[in-house]
Amino acid sequence: MATDDEGANEQIDILLVEPNPGDSRLFEEQCKDAKLLNTIHTVTDGEAALEFLHQRGEYADGSQPDIVLLEPQLPGKSGIEILSELKDDPALNEIPVIVLTSSDAGEKVVQSHGLEADTYLQKPVEPEDFVEFAQSIEEFWFAIVQKPSQSATRD
Template sequence: MTTEDEQVDEPIDILLVEPNPGDSRLFEEKFTDAKLLNTIHTVSDGQSALDFVRQRNEYTDEPRPDIILLEPQLPGKSGIDVLSELKNEPTLDGIPVVVLTSSDAGEKIVQSHGLEADTYIQKPVEPEDFVEFVQSIEDFWFAIVQKPA
């Protein structure tokens, strides 16, 4: 039995789907700086994201992610398509998906396709805002983990 003061010590596997290498690097650095127990896996397009989650092709040895951070604007298969496939596949729809938006409009665009992510978080514009962003991801994760079954 765990108390409220205890945090979950299991490392979490985060899949970051982000086409911008600069943003990917910032995400990775800030998660490391925050000393969260996690492993960040990064892919830059929708097809790679689906391959990673399904553990196929070059990703057969990768763990299934505990949480997915998804940029909707991706080259090739869009983030909307990725979200749709994840939510329509029973073995994958339990993985929480955080859609990274650049504005409130991003959330409305996703919803206009009849899809719902688990949450939407506005992507930071300034590097110093990434610390707060990482904290919001951590808060979301702990809210999920501590939710009663």
């Protein structure tokens, strides 16, 4: 079967690194409700995130995510340590990272360590704001994917 618009049907593999099960559940539910075609893999701490990204242990048969949503405040290895390791690893440094913050101060904390994520998004406080949040992530992804070919496809 031919597809009319390949970009609209492209599935995004998301690694959500979030210690709060309530926030993880809300994000997953809102992606489904918004009919976003994303696969969401959730881990709750920094060590599991690294295992997933390096495809080790229980994640050995998994695939690399297209994008990482990273909460900086994690048990064990912090989000800042994870971001640092991602940016220093040639096999992983091309994966876009969105740091999830609770305020503008969260972005400054990450940057104060000499690190830079691809973007920062403030986590929603109200459950109804998670739909817009999930759509922002998808829009960010499509903006990255379309950057290289955008000028070639423009009329």
